[in-house]
Amino acid sequence: MNNKKIKEIMKAQGYTIEMLSLISNIPVGTLSKIISGITANPGFETMSAIATALNCSLDEFSGRPVTIPYDYEEYLRRFKQLPVCQKEYIKYVIDLEYDRMTRLKTNEKMTLRCYEFTNIVNGWAEFDSVKTHNVTVDKNPLTEDCTFLVWIRTDLLEPKFFRNSVLGFHRNDCLRPKNGEIWMVLHNGLLFIGRFYKNHKNVLLKSLNGTIDDISVTDYYQYRRVGRYVGCMDVPELTTEKAAFQQD
Structure with a gap:
């Protein structure tokens, strides 16, 4: 378990230890020991609760790459709330821009x-x-x-x-x-x-x-x-x- 990675994820999402404790139902003292590295191998249930609170996977605590950058998650949340017609339009624009960018490379x-x-x-x-x-x-x-x-x-x-x-x-x-x-x-x-x-x-x-x-x-x-x-x-x-x- 990489305690520095937990710090990075908390910082990226704007969480303090107190906020994380409130959401995960884990005492502040326990979290402080985990984040500082004093508790090197916390239990699975504890880490699972932290991952759920931070909306990430347990794999990320081992330093594996993030599947979806955290600054994109807010856009995904908003996208899910849009009407179907607007979702289709956004997907069309993304596909159009992607095709445009991939075709810009030429030999001339x-x-x-x-x-x-x-x-x-x-x-x-x-x-x-x-x-x-x-x-x-x-x-x-x-x-x-x-x-x-x-x-x-x-x-x-x-x-x-x-x-x-x-x-x-x-x-x-x-x-x-x-x-x-x-x-x-x-x-x-x-x-x-x-x-x-x-x-x-x-x-x-x-x-x-x-x-x-x-x-x-x-x-x-x-x-x-x-x-x-x-x-x-x-x-x-x-x-x-x-x-x-x-x-x-």
Whole structure:
């Protein structure tokens, strides 16, 4: 029995010893000894009660991989409560996206210009801090829709986009943002990636991670639209750990 694994599972689910004791009906003192490693081989019934309370299998206490990541369990719970028609639609979207991703790999290549912004403060990137990379990507419907890429070298856009993500954008000055679309905009020499929301005549540009106050866009010319987000790109020459480390 791996007591460190129990700690990891408790932390992942936000459980304290007191909370786990309440749910499992196991005394706090007993749990403390198990979790600290003082009790190296607790009984089966005790461990079974802990596993039931943590909604996991006994195998996981031995360090075996988790069948379903805990952060997905809440989505599964919500999914089960949806009407059948909505469940079918979600399954359709997942299948569609999976098929799209598996077909993006091709033997034909193309070159795209990728921008990296080195000076980023509170989610705003200084336009003049740009570095330019010419990168090679697979030629497919997704990359063909891109006019430029942006290499995210910060964790400020998490959880939507993680550090070292490469985002594809389509530039077209004639396009107007639609409700829910993600765009890069330029304002007073600073760049910002956010999502547009429309409510009647009001248009808001919202931060992806909530670090920047909502921006009321009363005039589209107030914030120059640089490009509409198309999707994340697979650019191994940038995103592999070795390449990213060499760039730092």
